[in-house]
Amino acid sequence: MIFLFVALPLVVAGILPLIGKISKKVLPDILTNGVFAALLALALLQGRSLISRGPVVETFSWLGEPLSLRLMLDGFSLLMLITVTLVGFCISLYSINYMDHYGAKANFYALFLVMLAGMNGLVLVTDLFQIYLFLEVAAVASYALVAYGLGHDELEAAFKYLMLSAVASVFIILSIIILFGLTGNLDFAGVAQGLKTLDAKYLVGICAAFFIFGFGLKAALVPFHAWLPDAHPSAPAPISAALSGLLIKVSGVYALARVFLNVFGLTPALSTVLMYLGVISMVAAALLALGQRDFKRMLAYSSISQIGYIILGIGLGTPLGILGGLFHLLNHALAKSLLFLNSGSVQMATGTRNLDEMGGLGKRMPVTAATTIVGSLSIAGVPPLNGFWSKLIIIVALIEAKHWAFALIAILASVLTLWYYLLIQRRAFFGKLNERWQAVREAPFWMTTATVILALTCIGVGVFFAATIKTWIQPAADALSQGVRVTLGGLGF
Amino acid sequence: MILQITLLCGVVIFSAAAVLLRDLLRSAICLAVASLFLGIIFFRMKAPYIGAFEISVVAGMITVLFVVTIALTKTEGDVRESRAASWAFPVFFIVFLIIDVMVTKSLLGRVPALESVPDRGTFGETLWKMRTFDLVGQIGLILASVFAVLALFRKRSKDE
Amino acid sequence: MNNTWLLYMAFAVMLLFIGLYCLLTMRNLIKLFIGVVIGAKGVSLALVATGFVKNNILLAQALAISFIVVEVCVVATTLALVINIYRQTGSLDVRKLTKLKG
Numbered sequence: 001m002i003f004l005f006v007a008l009p010l011v012v013a014g015i016l017p018l019i020g021k022i023s024k025k026v027l028p029d030i031l032t033n034g035v036f037a038a039l040l041a042l043a044l045l046q047g048r049s050l051i052s053r054g055p056v057v058e059t060f061s062w063l064g065e066p067l068s069l070r071l072m073l074d075g076f077s078l079l080m081l082i083t084v085t086l087v088g089f090c091i092s093l094y095s096i097n098y099m100d101h102y103g104a105k106a107n108f109y110a111l112f113l114v115m116l117a118g119m120n121g122l123v124l125v126t127d128l129f130q131i132y133l134f135l136e137v138a139a140v141a142s143y144a145l146v147a148y149g150l151g152h153d154e155l156e157a158a159f160k161y162l163m164l165s166a167v168a169s170v171f172i173i174l175s176i177i178i179l180f181g182l183t184g185n186l187d188f189a190g191v192a193q194g195l196k197t198l199d200a201k202y203l204v205g206i207c208a209a210f211f212i213f214g215f216g217l218k219a220a221l222v223p224f225h226a227w228l229p230d231a232h233p234s235a236p237a238p239i240s241a242a243l244s245g246l247l248i249k250v251s252g253v254y255a256l257a258r259v260f261l262n263v264f265g266l267t268p269a270l271s272t273v274l275m276y277l278g279v280i281s282m283v284a285a286a287l288l289a290l291g292q293r294d295f296k297r298m299l300a301y302s303s304i305s306q307i308g309y310i311i312l313g314i315g316l317g318t319p320l321g322i323l324g325g326l327f328h329l330l331n332h333a334l335a336k337s338l339l340f341l342n343s344g345s346v347q348m349a350t351g352t353r354n355l356d357e358m359g360g361l362g363k364r365m366p367v368t369a370a371t372t373i374v375g376s377l378s379i380a381g382v383p384p385l386n387g388f389w390s391k392l393i394i395i396v397a398l399i400e401a402k403h404w405a406f407a408l409i410a411i412l413a414s415v416l417t418l419w420y421y422l423l424i425q426r427r428a429f430f431g432k433l434n435e436r437w438q439a440v441r442e443a444p445f446w447m448t449t450a451t452v453i454l455a456l457t458c459i460g461v462g463v464f465f466a467a468t469i470k471t472w473i474q475p476a477a478d479a480l481s482q483g484v485r486v487t488l489g490g491l492g493f
Numbered sequence: 494m495i496l497q498i499t500l501l502c503g504v505v506i507f508s509a510a511a512v513l514l515r516d517l518l519r520s521a522i523c524l525a526v527a528s529l530f531l532g533i534i535f536f537r538m539k540a541p542y543i544g545a546f547e548i549s550v551v552a553g554m555i556t557v558l559f560v561v562t563i564a565l566t567k568t569e570g571d572v573r574e575s576r577a578a579s580w581a582f583p584v585f586f587i588v589f590l591i592i593d594v595m596v597t598k599s600l601l602g603r604v605p606a607l608e609s610v611p612d613r614g615t616f617g618e619t620l621w622k623m624r625t626f627d628l629v630g631q632i633g634l635i636l637a638s639v640f641a642v643l644a645l646f647r648k649r650s651k652d653e
Numbered sequence: 654m655n656n657t658w659l660l661y662m663a664f665a666v667m668l669l670f671i672g673l674y675c676l677l678t679m680r681n682l683i684k685l686f687i688g689v690v691i692g693a694k695g696v697s698l699a700l701v702a703t704g705f706v707k708n709n710i711l712l713a714q715a716l717a718i719s720f721i722v723v724e725v726c727v728v729a730t731t732l733a734l735v736i737n738i739y740r741q742t743g744s745l746d747v748r749k750l751t752k753l754k755g
Contacts, residue, residue: 010633017643069626104647107640114637121630129716133630136723137637143730144641147737150649155738156750162731163676166689170669173696173720181658181703184609200605501664504698508668508691512675517683524687531694538705543714543721547697550721555690555728562683562732566739572746578678589670597663604655612711619711620718627719638726645733 001050002058002071004042005081005120008035013113020106029096032109036089036116043085047078048471057126070187071124074486075475079326080123080254082472083333086457087245088116094341094450095238097443098348102148102236111148115141115242119250127187128176128259132169135218135251139165142247146235157227157234164217164227172214175207182207192263192487208270211259212277219252221311222281225304229288232303233296233353237344240296244303245337249329253307257314257480265484266317274315279409281308286416295343295353295428298420299336305417306332306379312410313394314480318401323477324393327469331378331386331461338375338454342368345443345451346428350436355424360433364440367448369429371455376425378458380418386462497537503530509586513579521559528552542616661702668695682735682745689731693724 012035019027050056056073073081092112099108118138122131143165147158180186182203183194195204217224228248232240260270282305289301310332313325345368346361347353362369378387391414398407442448461468479486507527511520528551535544612619621628668691675688697717704713735745742749 006629006633010629010636013636013640017640069629071626103649104644107644107647110640111637111644114633114640117633118637121626121633125626127626129719130626130630133627133719133723134633136727137630137633140634140637140641140726140730143734144637144644147734148644150645150737150741152741153752155734155741156752159682159731159734159738159750162727162734163685163689166692166727167673167676170672170689170692170696174669174699177696177699177703178662180609181662181707182604182606184607184707184709194607198605198607203600203604498660501661504694505664505667505671508671508694511687511691512671512679512684517681520684520687524690527691527694531698534698535701538701538710540701540705540710540714540717543697543701543717546718546721550725551690551694555725558728558732559683559687562736565736566683566745568739568743568745572681572744574680574684575678581678582674585674586671590667593663593666593670597659600659601656604659606655606658606707609707609709612709614711616711616714620715623712624715624719627715631719631722634722634726638729641730642733645730645737 009113009117013110016106016110028106028109040085043081072126075479077123079476087337090450091238096446111141145239153234157230161227161231168214168217171210175210188487215256221277222284229300232300241337241340245333261480271317278308278312282413319481321397322481327473328390331390335375335378342372349440355427358428362429365442371451374455376421380421381414384462389465500530500534517563525552525556658706665695665699
């Protein structure tokens with residue numbers, strides 16, 4: 001059952017080029033969206049009952065012989081699966097219209113499905129090496145997706161992204177090898193057990209540092225963020241949404257949290273490092289976002305800033321902090337992909353991403369303007385939208401843990417975020433309608449549908465935040481906050 | 494053991510040569526020779542499968558890919574590497590070598606290591622039964638790179 | 654046994670250093686990428702050496718095969734990207750790729 005999350009996208013991706021030869025657009029559209037919808041339904045409906053009695057481990061046997069296909073679904077993995085499939089579904093709906101003028105749509109969908117398979121695989125495995133392997137699957141697919149438009153900017157951004165990402169991957173696998181040498185195991189339980197009984201502070205510290213560098217680069221934490229402001233704006237809009245909303249969270253935040261909280265165990269030193277990284281990202285990226293003129297670049301810097309919030313919450317280590325961080329992960333995925341999709345709508349209608357050239361688009365593109373308002377207010381943290389609750393929980397957790405300075409900085413960064421998002425709103429959508437845009441029309445049907453779904457989800461999660469937290473976020477936070485006990489408890493790990 | 498250390502030094506020297514040489518084709522050949530030495534090192538470590546894989550794939554296929562790329566991108570004026578980088582390389586290399594030796598010496602005999610589960614069965618069983626999910630990952634990787642190359646080399650249609 | 658491990662790891666780290674140096678200082682795109690391939694060699698050496706030392710040579714070979722597949726896929730994608738960059742800009746100089754400011 002759980003294996004479907006990885007197998008279905010791969011199989012459909014494999015046959016898509018053949019189908020693409022028969023039917024250029026309709027069949028690939030239906031197939032891809034069908035895959036996403038099916039997996040989303042599976043995660044939403046079956047997920048809770050599957051994990052109601054503790055994490056589920058699946059092993060397979062084929063032709064009578066037991067294969068070693070150990071997949072583990074616990075609260076944290078389920079939360080990531082729901083985030084990935086929900087946002088991915090809306091992105092693939094959006095691509096029905098947006099990718100029409102890029103050509104080779106079946107190829108695009110195939111790459112996107114492989115990226116989905118990689119991300120799903122990453123959250124479901126129980127083995128350090130397999131985390132690396134599926135991280136690479138998603139990464140290789142994303143390299144091609146960033147360069148998909150084949151323009152000068154896209155190719156340059158893709159090349160820089162590739163080089164930096166390759167360096168990060170090398171550090172990650174080196175750290176895994178050292179851990180294998182020290183503890184003799186690769187799976188979470190074995191490594192956690194080994195690290196508890198071992199006494200090699202120097203080498204384990206080096207491994208932790210390598211992991212922070214590698215996963216921090218994938219998550220785009222400052223000072224490892226240099227690739228993101230180039231890669232995300234240059235990619236086609238649905239891919240920017242997928243990268244900013246999903247990939248940096250799955251291959252960066254999920255892997256970081258899983259390895260540090262469930263395998264290493266969150267020591268005070270580690271917690272301090274993560275919190276400082278989070279705060280620096282939060283503030284530096286927010287300040288850098290203020291000076292941007294390019295719509296998508298501002299959104300890219302905002303992503304770095306919000307990842308800082310998430311890492312701050314998770315790095316805090318208290319159950320409430322982890323809860324806030326994970327909730328913000330879900331909210332940011334929803335809102336940021338919404339904003340990137342809308343930026344694509346604007347770019348398709350006006351041909352520009354420069355905020356100075358836009359103006360008064362709200363009159364001609366009302367749905368886009370409305371959904372952008374919802375997304376912006378959500379990330380800025382305005383009640384009663386979802387972003388407000390997650391930021392509030394993080395700040396309360398900081399105050400509870402007596403980190404007054406961090407809480408104050410978090411509140412100030414929130415104000416900064418609100419400021420630059422209102423700037424976007426004013427420049428792009430309100431004000432006098434620039435004569436150049438007299439003839440623009442609202443975005444096509446599927447694009448608006450996708451953004452409306454995301455906006456409604458933002459509002460819904462915001463209004464029903466208590467129910468959302470209880471159903472999806474709390475099990476995830478529990479899985480993380482119990483720390484090493486989860487892996488050592490032998491709950492099938 | 495002495496032979497191993499010689500071969501290891503050979504790998505390092507040929508890799509350094511691949512970085513320092515100006516002609517791209519000669520760099521690719523040096524890379525292939527370094528892979529050959531690495532394959533022999535693997536054979537002597539009682540790892541024949543990976544030795545064969547390394548020689549055939551890295552020294553073979555990757556070198557072919559590099560040569561094809563070099564042939565397809567012959568520029569009129571070759572990119573001049575900065576002289577400073579080439580001259581600075583030995584300096585940094587020696588410095589790093591010294592640091593490396595010092596760190597290794599300080600860690601001698603102080604690396605604790607836990608016993609691991611010993612290998613059971615044959616190599617085939619290990620690959621196909623114990624690490625089956627890796628194969629799913631490999632399929633994903635191959636699909637990703639095939640589609641990537643197809644996407645990057647697609648014919649641009651008129652309305653792009 | 655552990656001293657053997659340290660010896661192999663020392664060489665692997667040397668290879669990684671050479672790869673990193675190449676990545677940071679070279680100007681030709683293809684040369685720059687050779688750095689990544691050298692780094693991958695260092696990692697495969699570390700992987701097999703660790704397996705050899707821990708008596709897990711079969712497991713290490715299985716892992717190393719997966720790793721080499723990763724390396725080949727990344728190389729193929731990158732070289733396709735480089736060829737496209739050459740067709741777009743006519744040169745392989747990394748200094749010409751400075752339109753985006755990070």
